[in-house]
Amino acid sequence: MTPIRLAIVGLGKIARDQHLGAIEATDGIDLVAVASRNASLENVACFADIHELLASGVEIDAVSLCTPPQGRFEQAKAALEAGKHVMLEKxxxxxxxxxxxxxxxxxxxxxxxxxxWHSRAAAAVEPARALMAERTLKSVSVEWKEDVRHWHPSQAWIWEPGGLGVFDPGINALSIVTRIMPETFHLVRSELTFPANRAAPIAASLAFETKSGLPVAAELDWRQTGPQTWDIRVETEEGTIVLTHGGSRLIVDGEAQIVEEDREYRNLYRDFVALVTKGDSDTDFSPLVHVADAFMLGRRIETEAFED
Known part of the structure; x- marks a missing residue:
C-alpha cells in the first residue's frame, strides 16, 4: 500500500510531544509537510498556514489539524474542499x-x-468497557485534576471563548465515560468556577444521570499541583472498577489488571490509516455535546484571578 502523504497544521506543543513520534512509528503514513506560523521542521516542506500549503502544489493526501479549536473549522473546511482527508485533534x-x-x-x-479522542485509545478503556457490560452498575465518578501551568504554560487561547478552559482536559474524561458506559447519560447539574479575569472555567462540578437513573459525577479542576489525578471509578454490584492514569491502568476489585505505556497517539494514527484505506469516517461528537450542555446549564461561580 502506498503510504498516506500527511501534512500537520500547527506545530505546537501537542504536535511535538505526541504527533511526530506517533507518525514516525506508524506504518502506512508519512509526514511530508508542515504548516505553522511560528515553527518549522527539517526534511519536510514548511508553510506559514494551510492555505499556503494547499496552494503550493505539494502533493498530500491528508491533513492532521493540531491547532487550537478556535479557527479550526476554516482550516478543516479548506482541506476537505481541496480533497484531503482530515484528522482533528481534540x-x-x-x-x-x-x-x-x-x-x-x-x-x-x-x-x-x-x-x-486520544484518551479513548488508552490501554484500559476497551477492557473496562467489556467488563462493565457484564456487571450491574451502581455509580460512576470522575476525578480529573491537573496543573494548568504545567500542561499549558502561557497558552492564552485556552482561556478564550472556544478554548474550553478546564474542559480541555476534562473532555478526555468524558470521552472515556461515553465510550465505556453501556447506556447513554445526560447532564442534570453544572457548576462552573471562573477566574475573575478569564472567559473560561478553571473548575467544574457536574452531575449526570443515565436513562435508568444511574448517577454519574465528574469533578474537574485545573489548580492541582504535585501528582496529577485522572481517575474514573465505577461501583458495581460485583465490585469496583477503577481506570487511573488517564485510562492506561485498570484496577478491578483492588487488583491491578493493566499497566500500560502511553501509546494513545500511535493507536490514533493506526486507526486513521485504516479509516482512509476503507473510505470511512469516525465522528463521535458526544463528549463535546456534554461540554456544551455543561456551559448551557452551568451556574457561574467566580474565584480569584488567574495569572500564569
Whole structure:
C-alpha cells in the first residue's frame, strides 16, 4: 500500500510531544509537510498556514489539524474542499454546529473525517468497557485534576471563548465515560468556577444521570499541583472498577489488571490509516455535546484571578 502523504497544521506543543513520534512509528503514513506560523521542521516542506500549503502544489493526501479549536473549522473546511482527508485533534471544534457541518462536508466529498479522542485509545478503556457490560452498575465518578501551568504554560487561547478552559482536559474524561458506559447519560447539574479575569472555567462540578437513573459525577479542576489525578471509578454490584492514569491502568476489585505505556497517539494514527484505506469516517461528537450542555446549564461561580 502506498503510504498516506500527511501534512500537520500547527506545530505546537501537542504536535511535538505526541504527533511526530506517533507518525514516525506508524506504518502506512508519512509526514511530508508542515504548516505553522511560528515553527518549522527539517526534511519536510514548511508553510506559514494551510492555505499556503494547499496552494503550493505539494502533493498530500491528508491533513492532521493540531491547532487550537478556535479557527479550526476554516482550516478543516479548506482541506476537505481541496480533497484531503482530515484528522482533528481534540476537541474537534469550538462549536457543535461547525463540527456537524464538517461531518456533512466530508460525507459529500467522500473523504475520511476522524474526530480523535486520544484518551479513548488508552490501554484500559476497551477492557473496562467489556467488563462493565457484564456487571450491574451502581455509580460512576470522575476525578480529573491537573496543573494548568504545567500542561499549558502561557497558552492564552485556552482561556478564550472556544478554548474550553478546564474542559480541555476534562473532555478526555468524558470521552472515556461515553465510550465505556453501556447506556447513554445526560447532564442534570453544572457548576462552573471562573477566574475573575478569564472567559473560561478553571473548575467544574457536574452531575449526570443515565436513562435508568444511574448517577454519574465528574469533578474537574485545573489548580492541582504535585501528582496529577485522572481517575474514573465505577461501583458495581460485583465490585469496583477503577481506570487511573488517564485510562492506561485498570484496577478491578483492588487488583491491578493493566499497566500500560502511553501509546494513545500511535493507536490514533493506526486507526486513521485504516479509516482512509476503507473510505470511512469516525465522528463521535458526544463528549463535546456534554461540554456544551455543561456551559448551557452551568451556574457561574467566580474565584480569584488567574495569572500564569
Amino acid at each position: 476537541p474537534p471544534g469550538a462549536t457543535l454546529s461547525e463540527v456537524f457541518a464538517l461531518e456533512t462536508l466530508a460525507r459529500e466529498k467522500g473523504l475520511s473525517l476522524f474526530a480523535t
